[in-house]
Amino acid sequence: MPRLSAAARHPIRFELNGRVVAGEAEPRMLLSDFLRHRLGMTGTHVGCEHGVCGACTVDIDGVPARSCLTLAVQADGRRLRTVEGLEPEPGRLSVLQEAFRRHHALQCGFCTPGILMSLDCYLRQHASPDEADIRAFLGGHLCRCTGYVPIVAAALDAAQKLREASHA
Numbered sequence: 638m639p640r641l642s643a644a645a646r647h648p649i650r651f652e653l654n655g656r657v658v659a660g661e662a663e664p665r666m667l668l669s670d671f672l673r674h675r676l677g678m679t680g681t682h683v684g685c686e687h688g689v690c691g692a693c694t695v696d697i698d699g700v701p702a703r704s705c706l707t708l709a710v711q712a713d714g715r716r717l718r719t720v721e722g723l724e725p726e727p728g729r730l731s732v733l734q735e736a737f738r739r740h741h742a743l744q745c746g747f748c749t750p751g752i753l754m755s756l757d758c759y760l761r762q763h764a765s766p767d768e769a770d771i772r773a774f775l776g777g778h779l780c781r782c783t784g785y786v787p788i789v790a791a792a793l794d795a796a797q798k799l800r801e802a803s804h805a
């Protein structure tokens with residue numbers, strides 16, 4: 638990686654939800670701040686700002702990542718997805734989002750974007766998780782409202798629907 642000046646802004650360019658975006662970021666700027674404040678993508682939430690709560694999770698090259706622990710310059714050249722990119726077409730929820738709606742898997746919704754992004758990545762790699770798998774995976778996310786039961790139910794339901802769709 639080229640040497641970066643601490644004071645200067647550096648150009649970055651990456652794919653975000655299927656579109657190329659570009660901007661400038663100071664080397665210490667967090668990806669979560671770049672998404673929210675430079676690009677106006679406020680669907681990514683910021684809670685603890687030190688990697689504990691999971692609210693800021695985004696998809697970087699198919700892997701869930703804490704955007705509060707990622708520098709904006711590290712996104713350069715990568716492929717990112719945020720919660721704004723989940724819907725398959727405008728106004729239509731993804732299978733996972735629809736399962737969250739059906740199971741009432743959110744209350745205040747603060748944790749929801751991060752959980753959705755993590756589960757979206759997870760279900761792409763794990764077609765048949767059981768409840769223990771989902772609970773272990775969700776250990777990286779804090780939700781103060783739901784008690785997790787409806788979130789787990791939604792994840793299992795979404796996994797089943799995705800399996801059915803892949804065999805249709």
Ligand code: FES
Pocket residue numbers: 682683684685686687688689690691692693694703704705706
């Ligand atoms: S805001 Fe990033 S993990 Fe909490």
Ligand code: FES
Pocket residue numbers: 742743744745746747748749779780781782783
């Ligand atoms: S729905 Fe409120 S923190 Fe999870």
